[in-house]
Amino acid sequence: DVVLTQTPPTLSATIGQSVSISCRSSQSLLHSNGNTYLNWLLQRPGQPPQLLIYLVSRLESGVPNRFSGSGSGTDFTLKISGVEAEDLGVYYCVQSTHAPDTFGAGTKLELK
Amino acid sequence: QIQLVQSGPELKKPGESVKISCKASGYTFTDYAMHWVKQAPGKGLKWMGWINTYTGKPTYADDFKGRFVFSLEASASTANLQISNLKNEDTATYFCARTRFAYWGQGTLVTVSS
Numbered sequence: 438d439v440v441l442t443q444t445p446p447t448l449s450a451t452i453g454q455s456v457s458i459s460c461r462s463s464q465s466l467l468h469s470n471g472n473t474y475l476n477w478l479l480q481r482p483g484q485p486p487q488l489l490i491y492l493v494s495r496l497e498s499g500v501p502n503r504f505s506g507s508g509s510g511t512d513f514t515l516k517i518s519g520v521e522a523e524d525l526g527v528y529y530c531v532q533s534t535h536a537p538d539t540f541g542a543g544t545k546l547e548l549k
Numbered sequence: 550q551i552q553l554v555q556s557g558p559e560l561k562k563p564g565e566s567v568k569i570s571c572k573a574s575g576y577t578f579t580d581y582a583m584h585w586v587k588q589a590p591g592k593g594l595k596w597m598g599w600i601n602t603y604t605g606k607p608t609y610a611d612d613f614k615g616r617f618v619f620s621l622e623a624s625a626s627t628a629n630l631q632i633s634n635l636k637n638e639d640t641a642t643y644f645c646a647r648t649r650f651a652y653w654g655q656g657t658l659v660t661v662s663s
Contacts, residue, residue, distance in 0.1 A: 476650055478594075485644055485653035486594065497651065529594055531650060537610045538584070538596040 439463055441530050443541035449549040450520045458544045460513040460530035467510060467534070474533035477506055477515045480543075481526040489528075490515065520546070551575035553645055553654035560660045566633045569657045571645035578626035579603045581648040585619060585630050588656070589641045597643075600628060635661045 440463040450456050466473045477490040488497045490506035493513060503518045517524055525548060530541040556570040571583065585597040598609040600619040607619040618631040628645055642656040 478650060480594075485656050486646075486650070487653070488649065488651045491649055491651070527593075531594075531596075533649075536608075537598075540594040540596065543593045 438537060439466070439532055439535045439539050441532060441539055441541035443528075443530060443544050445544060446542070447545045447547065449547050451549050452520055452522060454520050454549075455516065455518045456520060456546070457517075458515045458528050458530075460508075460515070460541050462511040462513070462532060464535070465510045466513075466532050472534075473509065475506075475508070475513050476531050476533070477504075478529045478531060479524070479526050480529065481523075484526075486529065517546075522548070551647075551652050553647065553652055555643075555645060555654035555657045558658040558660070560662070561635050562663055563635055563637060563661055565635050565661075566631065567635060567659055569630045569632075569643055569659070571628045571630075571654050573626045573628070573647070579623060583619075583628040584646045584648070584650070586644045586646055587613075587641045588644065589638075594644075597630075602628065632659070635659075637661050 442461045444459045466475050473493050475493050478486040479489055480486040489500050489504050494506045505516045507514050525546055527543040527545050529543050552574050554572045559567050561567050579602045582599050584599040587595045587597050597613045600607045605621050616633050620629045640661045642658045644656045645654040
């Protein structure tokens with residue numbers, strides 16, 4: 438199975454600070470059809486996860502554009518340009534290129 | 550608007566069975582696969598598998614083969630997860646999620662305790 442390693446496990450930020458989360462895959466996530474099925478989710482406390490980014494860098498409808506995704510192959514990054522209070526929670530990367538789908542262990546974003 | 554509404558919390562004893570439902574609305578049910586995801590208390594997300602809502606064919610992750618069954622009531626736009634012979638380690642919140650993980654149910658907490 439593909440292993441997704443997220444770093445850091447915990448991130449402390451002040452409001453307005455820009456932060457990045459890394460997701461590294463144990464194998465390339467480039468599918469034979471040319472797509473890379475790497476998504477980013479945010480789970481706020483007590484809530485189901487919410488899709489932020491799909492196909493590495495595409496912003497899900499309704500998601501603020503302070504969120505951006507980048508990367509290719511095995512290395513991916515989620516960036517938040519100016520953290521807001523509503524961004525606190527746990528961020529997960531998830532891949533669907535190789536069966537079975539797998540999630541990263543999560544990165545908890547806290548207020549400093 | 551698109552919604553996935555799951556059934557309520559369950560308290561079960563070891564060895565019992567439970568069935569969780571996920572009712573979809575706001576889109577054509579058979580156009581999108583449905584995934585199931587487990588989240589143990591205080592832990593991360595674990596993919597359980599998915600069901601093709603057009604053909605009804607389920608696919609299970611290795612850790613969820615045997616006691617776990619995905620099914621459909623397509624006429625009711627509902628996907629179901631049944632867990633038999635419950636164990637303490639099945640205590641978790643179970644989520645349904647549409648293709649691409651774009652839409653999620655609110656989660657169903659299943660507590661297994663004697």
